[in-house]
Every structure is written in C-alpha cells, then in structure tokens.
Amino acid sequence: MNYFEESQSFVSKWTIAIAILLLGLLSYRFLAGGTISMLAENVGFWIMLLIFIALFAVRLKTTYDAEGIHIHFIPFVFNRVYKWEDMEEAYLRKYSLMDYGGWGYRFGSDGLAITTSGNKGLQLKMKTGKKVLIGTQDTDAVQRILDYYLSQERRKSDV
Incomplete structure (x- = not known):
C-alpha cells in the first residue's frame, strides 16, 4: 500500500445534536411569542445558523503518497506538502485538546496542529526542528503508510 487519502470534518453526533x-x-422562542417574521429578523438565529453551516462545510483532507503528506483544509486556501525526505521523525500519538487549545489549525506548546476531531494524530518532526501534528481517524492505515515510506529507525509509535 503506497497511497492513502483521508477526509475528516468537525461533524459528529454531538455537533449535530447541539x-x-x-x-x-x-426558533421556538421566537415562534412561540410572535410570528415567523420575528424569527427572520433575529440576528442571533442567523449568526448561529451560519456558524453551524461553516462547521459542517470545513473538511481536512489528507493524502499520503510517494512525495509525502498533502494537507488541504477545505474551504480555506490552505495547502501544504510535508515531504518524506524532510522528516526527521514521524510517529502516531495520542494528544489532548489542552495541548493545542482545541481542534482546527492551532498552535500549541508542541508546535502546529491540524485536526478536526478525536485525540490521535501523526506527529511529524521536520529536519528544520518544526513540529506538526496531523489528526487522523484511521491510525492503522497511517501506520501502514509510515511502514511503507519510512525505515524502522525513523519511526516509533505510542498510540
């Protein structure tokens, strides 16, 4: 196996329920006390609706191939490629939301994190010293990619 693509989003059972x-x-608050026109005029409702639509639209697409790891954060114009030869170390690990202050494109005490959900990710340490954590929901597939592209000496796993 030398190619893997993963697409993740902020959507979960909890975000849908909320x-x-x-x-x-x-909706009930305004419809119970008035008319539909009151709902249409309520700015808070529309702002909340737009926030949820935005959360449902955002996707983290990660592609692993012979060149390296390609990151695309949709709909943002955010594309990065982390080349295998530029990596000093790459391994799977668990992380805490407290490490980076949440999900998304975040900076924390341990470098950059690009995540949408969960607590598992691929930790990269680049030869430049830069650290990047890429969230994943499929650690088995990512581990197979690491096994394929990186030698045994250059990786470790603590998931």
Whole structure:
C-alpha cells in the first residue's frame, strides 16, 4: 500500500445534536411569542445558523503518497506538502485538546496542529526542528503508510 487519502470534518453526533437543540430553542422562542417574521429578523438565529453551516462545510483532507503528506483544509486556501525526505521523525500519538487549545489549525506548546476531531494524530518532526501534528481517524492505515515510506529507525509509535 503506497497511497492513502483521508477526509475528516468537525461533524459528529454531538455537533449535530447541539445544532438541532440550539437552533430549535431559538426558533421556538421566537415562534412561540410572535410570528415567523420575528424569527427572520433575529440576528442571533442567523449568526448561529451560519456558524453551524461553516462547521459542517470545513473538511481536512489528507493524502499520503510517494512525495509525502498533502494537507488541504477545505474551504480555506490552505495547502501544504510535508515531504518524506524532510522528516526527521514521524510517529502516531495520542494528544489532548489542552495541548493545542482545541481542534482546527492551532498552535500549541508542541508546535502546529491540524485536526478536526478525536485525540490521535501523526506527529511529524521536520529536519528544520518544526513540529506538526496531523489528526487522523484511521491510525492503522497511517501506520501502514509510515511502514511503507519510512525505515524502522525513523519511526516509533505510542498510540
């Protein structure tokens, strides 16, 4: 196996439940006390709806191939390639949201993190000293890619 592609989003059962609950409560509050026109005029409802639409639209697409690891954060114009030959070390690890202050494109005490959910990721240490954590939901497939492209001496796993 020498190619793997993963697509992740912020959407989970919890985000869907929260979206339905909050939008439902806002709708009920205004519809119970007035008309549909009051709902249409409520700025808070529309801002909340736009935030949830944005969360559902954002995707982290990661592609592993012979060149390296390609990162694309959709819909943002964010494309990066981390080449295998530029990596000093690459291994799977668990992380805490406290390490980076949440999910997304984040900076933390241990470098850059690009994640959307979960607590497992691929930790890269580049030859320049830069550290990058890339979130993954499929650690088995990523481990097979690491085994394929990196020698045994250059990787470790603590997942």
